[in-house]
Amino acid sequence: MTTMSVPAVHAAGLHKSFGKVHAVRGLDLTVRPGEVVAFLGPNGAGKTTTIDMILGLSAPDQGSVSIFGHSPRGAIARGQVAAVMQTGGLLRDISVRETVQLTAAMFDSARPVDEVLARAGILEIADRQVEKCSGGQQQRLRFAMALVSDPGLLILDEPTTGMDVAGRRDFWSAIRADALRGRTVIFATHYLEEADAYADRIVLVRQGRIVADGTAAQIKNLAAGRTVKASLPPSDRALLGGMPPAESVEYDAGRLTVRTGDSDAVVRFLLNTTGAHDIEVAANNLEEAFVALTGDEALTDTTTNTFEGDLV
CATH class of the missing domain: 3.30.70.120 (Alpha-Beta Plaits)
Known part of the structure; x- marks a missing residue:
């Protein structure tokens, strides 16, 4: 796992447009190594576009992104970053273990397959075909695939979709344990209680801009x-x-x-x-703050609510 002292993610002045739609508007974001950051916003706020630029799947029209001091694609090639997406990425007619073995074969240095299966909580179903796994089990499989390269940065998109309450709790326990070892996590979720309970820091995005950045308690205090x-x-x-x-x-x-x-x-x-x-x-709870800061009634100027000690 990467332990460099440089920022895990540094995004400066990001802009991205699709035709007449200005999806991201001058977004700045710095994430420290070992932080667990919830990246939240309503549909169309620019979250997915920003994550795509961090992962090197899309190039910004303006601005720059670095991961541990490298370009996104360079960091991926070094195994420094991995992503767990909500859908896709699985071959349904092979087993869980074979899926992780295929992923491990892509890296010069990979964690043992059974180790990552155990970390993801699916070692006991290692010989099950992927198509016979539940939605929650398939999401855990994507998590195991992401852990193979022992990445310093893990990006999660709706990571607990399909999991039951116990599965979600176990998943976040594993994430927090990894963060204590230095892994950086950025996650997007519609389960605001997960952001409240597990994120060190919450970043709220609206109309392509960051409108608030701080701890859960600080974000809540912004809402009246x-x-x-x-x-x-x-x-x-x-x-x-x-x-x-x-x-x-x-x-x-x-x-x-x-x-x-x-x-x-x-x-x-x-x-x-x-x-x-x-x-x-x-x-106020986080949902009330979320609605107040990202809803249609929220201010549309460029002011960002940040707090002393935050890097934004």
Whole structure:
């Protein structure tokens, strides 16, 4: 596995158009070795086009990409990068083990076949024909194929599609163990809870630009603060006029709901000024942040929400 100190991925000023469609618009991205990065965005945001340029499958109209200091194709030739795509890449009439053996034959130095089958959790079905494997098992097979060259960078496109809950948990346990050994992972997923639970860093893309880049907690905090809920006596409703400014205030059947960017101030007001009790404070979840930052109502300027310490 590559352990170079240079960035695992460095993309600078990427632009890519298809006819009149400007799919990627000046995108900059730097990923450190050993990071697990979720690369998220709505359909048509430019994720796939960016990943294609990182993998050398498409050349940028402007800008540059390097992987561990090499061109994408040079890094692939050295076995430094591998990808697990959602579909394709499998011969259905050979066995699981034969599939991985064929992949291993492409490299001068490859990990033992049974080792990568065990890492992917499919050693027990090594002699099964690919066409008889479930969708989740076929996705694990693609993972095993990607591990053969012991790549420093692993790019995953919807990696747990077709897996059951236990399979998804085992898969991400293996990914985290590899990251601790220095492997870099970039993944795209529609399972936002996976990004929340397993990514060191989340990069949100909208209209070909990065609109937010940070930890899951930092991304969530960009979406209109927190929600404060409390039981409030009807006689105290009139006191709410003195409450700190809030995005919205709702009162129904004795229950108060306040959406605010300063939950601490709202809680202090309720405790010191009213008879509120059973107070709850909840952070926004990643789905709410995702919708707020990438939806149609989001700002379309070039501002990127980044945080101190991030390389973007």
